Amino acid sequence: MTAPRVLVFDLDGTLVPTMDDYADCAAHLMKRYFGTPFARARRDYFRTSGLPFEQQLRQLYPAHDDTDAVARLFEAWKDDYLRNIDLSPATAELLAKWQWKGFRIAISSNNLETYVERLAQEWPVDIALGYRPGNSDMPPFAKGEAHFRFLEQRFGHERTTFLFTGDSPNDARIAQAAHVPFRALLTDHFTAQDFDGVVPGTLTVQRISEIVPAFINVKSV
Numbered sequence: 001m002t003a004p005r006v007l008v009f010d011l012d013g014t015l016v017p018t019m020d021d022y023a024d025c026a027a028h029l030m031k032r033y034f035g036t037p038f039a040r041a042r043r044d045y046f047r048t049s050g051l052p053f054e055q056q057l058r059q060l061y062p063a064h065d066d067t068d069a070v071a072r073l074f075e076a077w078k079d080d081y082l083r084n085i086d087l088s089p090a091t092a093e094l095l096a097k098w099q100w101k102g103f104r105i106a107i108s109s110n111n112l113e114t115y116v117e118r119l120a121q122e123w124p125v126d127i128a129l130g131y132r133p134g135n136s137d138m139p140p141f142a143k144g145e146a147h148f149r150f151l152e153q154r155f156g157h158e159r160t161t162f163l164f165t166g167d168s169p170n171d172a173r174i175a176q177a178a179h180v181p182f183r184a185l186l187t188d189h190f191t192a193q194d195f196d197g198v199v200p201g202t203l204t205v206q207r208i209s210e211i212v213p214a215f216i217n218v219k220s221v
Helices: 019-034 038-047 053-060 067-084 089-101 113-120 145-155 169-178 192-198
Strands: 006-009 104-112 127-131 162-166 182-185
Touching: 006 145, 019 038, 019 053, 019 067, 053 067, 067 104, 067 113, 089 104, 104 113, 104 145, 113 127, 127 145, 145 162, 145 169, 162 169, 169 182, 169 192
Parallel strands: 006 104, 006 162, 104 127, 162 182
Antiparallel strands: none
16 A cells, blocks of 8 residues: 555544434434334444435435435534534544644545534644535535545545545445545444455554554655
8 A cells, every 4th residue: 555645534433423423313313204113223324324314314215205304304403413523632633643744634524514614624634525415417525536536636646645534334335436545443333344344355443543654754745
């Protein structure tokens, strides 16, 4: 692997511990509007995590034509919830240290763009990209090819010098499809075997501090 120059992070579950709360809210909505038992709905949420919630619901309930309305309820709840979320001091210190060493730091999330930009405005990151729904004239701006292409243009580095870290098997799929080096952050929700079942040979870490060997220094970037 080429020594990384751009460190790209998923947001939820990777930089901030929001996924359990998301899963609880989503499962309550799925139980209320689609009749799915809470425990199963929660599992389904994690199974499809890494996608925008509107896409998760369309995938989980293809026979329903009202899933976008339920997704809007979820996003309205999230708007208030995320106003109380911040980076832990340890994570903020780590990202700042990597910036000082010369790495570019980026967030690539399928959380809505407005939330991601608002969260990260005071964080030690160079750019924070979120999900922007598409329309008939323009495809969605989302984690994956669209984000990675944008980062190549923004930083002037090829994606072979990126290192993307995420906490879901969908993140591994996205990285593989875009030909971007990837590290899986192991949490309580997915095992190394879960990632290996999606992308064989996926490298895993227990903490984000492990993604960059201490001897790498790219201060000249």
